Amino acid sequence: MIKAVERTATGYRDYPAEALTILEIIASAQRAGFSLEQIRHLLPTGQGPWQHDELIKALKHKVTEIEEMQERLNQNRAQLLVAIESIENRPANLDCSDRKKWVLSRLREHGVVPERKKGSR
Numbered sequence: 001m002i003k004a005v006e007r008t009a010t011g012y013r014d015y016p017a018e019a020l021t022i023l024e025i026i027a028s029a030q031r032a033g034f035s036l037e038q039i040r041h042l043l044p045t046g047q048g049p050w051q052h053d054e055l056i057k058a059l060k061h062k063v064t065e066i067e068e069m070q071e072r073l074n075q076n077r078a079q080l081l082v083a084i085e086s087i088e089n090r091p092a093n094l095d096c097s098d099r100k101k102w103v104l105s106r107l108r109e110h111g112v113v114p115e116r117k118k119g120s121r
Contacts, residue, residue, distance in 0.1 A: 033062055079112040
């Protein structure tokens with residue numbers, strides 16, 4: 001993504017200012033969830049132009065992926081909160097086996113655990 005440059009007499013590489021810009025774009029894209037391979041396909045090659053349509057399409061797709069992930073995370077969070085509340089507030093007078101069943105029934109009531117199919121143990 002960044003072309004290597006020759007080393008100076010002191011052993012350092014002297015990259016052009018554009019390299020820093022590209023590095024910032026790469027780091028920002030990685031933080032947004034893009035893989036290096038995805039970034040490589042979105043960056044212009046050499047001094048070529050940006051493929052704006054492809055870039056916009058990829059950005060919109062990433063937003064959709066993030067929204068779907070947020071929805072899954074919200075569902076997971078809600079399920080965990082139901083589980084915590086059910087465990088913390090289970091009846092104390094139940095034996096261990098009945099407590100497990102009680103907590104599972106609460107989780108089923110809230111859709112956290114799917115209903116058991118009839119005939120299954």
